[in-house]
Amino acid sequence: MDMKFLCNYGKLLFTDLYEITMSAVYFYEFKDTWGIFELWVRNLPEKRGYLVFCGLEFAVNYLLNLHFTEEEIEFLKKHPSLSHIGDQFFEYLSGLKFTGNLYAMPEGTVFFENEPVLRIEAPIVEAQIVETALLNFITYNTSVATKASRIKYASQIDGKERKIVEFGARRASDFLSSIYAARASYIAGFDGTSNMLAGKIFKIPTFGTMAHSFVLSFKSEIEAFKKYIKYFPQTAILLIDTYDTIQGAKKVKMAGKDIKAVRIDSGDVISISKEVREILDRDGMEKTGIFVSGDLDEYKIYQFIKNSAPIDGFGVGTKLVTSDDAPYLGSVYKLVELRKGNERKKVAKFSKGKVTYPGAKQILRFEENGKFNHDLVISEDEDVKGGERLLIKIIENGNLVYNLPDLENIRNYVSKQILKLPESVKDIYNPSKYEVKFSERLEKLLALARKEAI
């Protein structure tokens, strides 16, 4: 198996079998019906006071380009669960495109539990079959952007800006996740990534240091330092903990006076960084920075800074790309409304602990004194004054009607919003809950739907 299949796949096959079996029934039973689906996160993980919406660009490109290849249609025709279902359906799938509408929050918008971040309005087969991929695009990207935002916040908890670089390529699930993670963390305020593929694809600045293997390749630590500086005098960051961190720090001056920084990747970072700072200063290298890496996250970084560790930058990888303290989000994509001609039927499910509000919605965000105060979720057709409307039209009848912003713009947008978030919601250990209200009309619609279902 080579990765060549990645070039030939038509995107629609990245779906669950049930999306296709259900689509077959929809196709034969009610072709003219539109399904309105919304995507949201049910409950925020305990340590998350907010989420950063990320992945929209991928979802949009997916919707604009989706189709089945001929090879994929052949695969479906031979599938044991589908082979009997009739050629009409497969012919329909062969020509399938996305012809509906997409409403979404702009990428980078801060959001909270039970708030729809996007809405699909489309012929029901189209709306159903994209479920798997849409959830996939939004869930991981949002998870990492959120984690990165927390790390960025912790890294400047004393009001001082520090450099943060994404280092997670090796521990991401695959190369695609790795570039997603680099992009998501850049959006959330990171300064760059070590990942060259992400650098090329997304034009994110790339940074690097050196590995232990490099130091081990030379006769001595000092020789390794000198050789690296010979070739990279401006950008060298010397890794000083291969043998003994303190001894390593003392050798730096022998390698050169203008070293950009040293890196510490192990040990008790708080005390070691202070000792290393003293050594560098004593050796007249006040300008040489200290860069720290090694299973970092927002909690460790917060403790470093609270304990006055003299650190100028962080490399953050594993715990960012796996969002290890909240490895998944309870994201869902649910049918909320059916439309046929002028008829509209708003629907809801009542499974225990998984109740949904019926009908298409809009979110209003209200500010007070320059800070986000609360959100109000309303019915899309409800007339409520004030607040910023978060869901905007992105795709109309299959066509893009929105300018996808570039990464720098998204990054600025995130940064401005984080400033507007109440401090208590940003607390990394015990965030308070931001208020999200649901309109009276939504509550009434829910009661009505519940009655009708019985």
Added chain:
Amino acid sequence: MDMKFLCNYGKLLFTDLYEITMSAVYFYEFKDTWGIFELWVRNLPEKRGYLVFCGLEFAVNYLLNLHFTEEEIEFLKKHPSLSHIGDQFFEYLSGLKFTGNLYAMPEGTVFFENEPVLRIEAPIVEAQIVETALLNFITYNTSVATKASRIKYASQIDGKERKIVEFGARRASDFLSSIYAARASYIAGFDGTSNMLAGKIFKIPTFGTMAHSFVLSFKSEIEAFKKYIKYFPQTAILLIDTYDTIQGAKKVKMAGKDIKAVRIDSGDVISISKEVREILDRDGMEKTGIFVSGDLDEYKIYQFIKNSAPIDGFGVGTKLVTSDDAPYLGSVYKLVELRKGNERKKVAKFSKGKVTYPGAKQILRFEENGKFNHDLVISEDEDVKGGERLLIKIIENGNLVYNLPDLENIRNYVSKQILKLPESVKDIYNPSKYEVKFSERLEKLLALARKEAI
């Protein structure tokens, strides 16, 4: 940004910047030196008694096909950290291929902490630059195969086989991770996946049920059931918890007598499954199975079975594809030896808590009474009798010299090994530690390397 870049990328750019800067120094300073690197997992997560080696096929295909595209070389030439480094280096990179050797455990081998699962022997630039990608391929795949193996084990803790299907596509990091996860869990004993792309690429059986949205699309629950059965009489699994699970179960007989199964996705599964079983039996549907889904993992499944919940199959997604109770592995890829002509230098690092044994290694696995008893890690050139040698030659001088087994073979191999693992090591809550010894010679080499480093 479209996904088209996936077709045009030369694989080598999926690396960290420092792999390239270090390579430049290696290139100019010691071209004829070979680096020997090993990949292992440092400490097993608390809840893991063993790991299942997975991802080798991807690593092999990567090594056999890696190169830089012209566009990628242009990108490197313009990179602010690299632009001054000299055309000779870029010319070398343009023609770079993997010309070294790969030794590895067969895919699916059970392994433990500090055991090298693969070894690269190659010109040092080649050996260094593949670090990021190799760690990436092995870490996630191994993580998911291991989690899946635990889930499989829990699902038959009473000696009865039950069907398990991988449902995680929507919560995986991206579509590539999703097919990795489907493959890894199939290797570990799952029966199939819902993921159609994985089904096509890897020929894994695909299964599906129906979604709540389907039930909500019809005037009534019973109509939804009937319509689905009309099109899928053989394979229908009816989702009965959209409104009220018990009421849903009672409607099943009205939809047809030969229903394959019902699915429960919410609520107190143990009591509800018992009640549903009674209803189905009372209605003469003894053959209709009960399939359960909803944030399942090995712990929940174990509790279901210990509490005699009458469940015939499981759909497992989110917690599998994120391995949520151990979201990452401490995998490392370290230089252990340098070779130049007949000279060999075995190296080791001594960073606090991160000590490595020097030199190329082999692993011997010893059995007693048909069960794995302990492993002995030795120097590759050490003469020790007995035990099975786990590391075998896969690539020699850049050429494949090994038949990559198909998934069915890997699956059988995993299953046989799991049988040979001591029960206490497989305990999902509190696994005991399998014994891994290091030979006296390795201990001596470590002491020697430590002395030389001082």
